[in-house]
Amino acid sequence: MKKRYQLAEEERHLFRESITGTKPLRQDTVKPPKPRLNTNHLPARRLLHEQVDASFYFSDEFQPLLESEGPARYMRPDVSPYEVKKLRRGDYIPELFLDLHGxxxxxxxxxLGALLAACRREHVHCACVMHGHGKHILKQQTPMWLAQHPDVLGFHQAPKMFGGDAALLVLIELDE
Known part of the structure; x- marks a missing residue:
């Protein structure tokens, strides 16, 4: 094997002079601990099942009755209409964000299914879904999908600070 770095005689002498009086380090006999399995994280298979189960609710054929006038909004019948107003004003701060661009x-x-499953798992009450403008395909489909999911209490077009008309704030029902 060829030596890549060769020092000049002057540099070798300078190095030896600078390390005089030092002792070589003794090798530690302590073995590093074996890595433990983290039991806090859910198995990947379970996460995948949650995601598939959550996306099961989304149908392209079903067209929920949503208001066509004004911003995109929806509230389940058993939820107070005041919640929509709180979403519109930005009283709820989203803890999770999902960007659907591209x-x-x-x-x-x-x-979207994974986001809703994560919100339930992490006890997140409000999330933001950024669908963007684009060709308006995701902008039209996202509210229809969200209105079909049983864990969604409601949604409203996001305030300007969270994306404006290119995003939705979603309220998720949590277990008590």
Whole structure:
């Protein structure tokens, strides 16, 4: 094997002079601990099942009755209409954000299902879904998918600070 770095005689002498009086380090006999399995994280298979289960609710054929006038909004019948007003004003601060830019409809459905499953798992009450403007395909489909899911209490077009008309704030029902 060829030596890549060769020092000049002067540099070798300078090095030896600078390390005079030092002792070599003794090798530690302590073995590093074996890595433990983290039991806090859910198995990947369970996460995948949650995601698939959550995206099961999204149908392209079903058209929920949403208001066509004004901003995109929806509230389940058993939820107070005051909640929509609080969403519109920005009283709820989203803890999770999902950016759907550049995704296909199938990918967006999968990610939306994963977001809702994550919100339930992490006890997140409000999330923001950024669908963007684009060709208005995801902008039209996202509210229809969200209105079909049983864990969604409601949604409203996001205030300007969270994306304006290119995003939705979603309220998720949590277990007590």
């Amino acid at each position: 995704m296909t409809q199938a990918e967006a459905k999968e990610e």
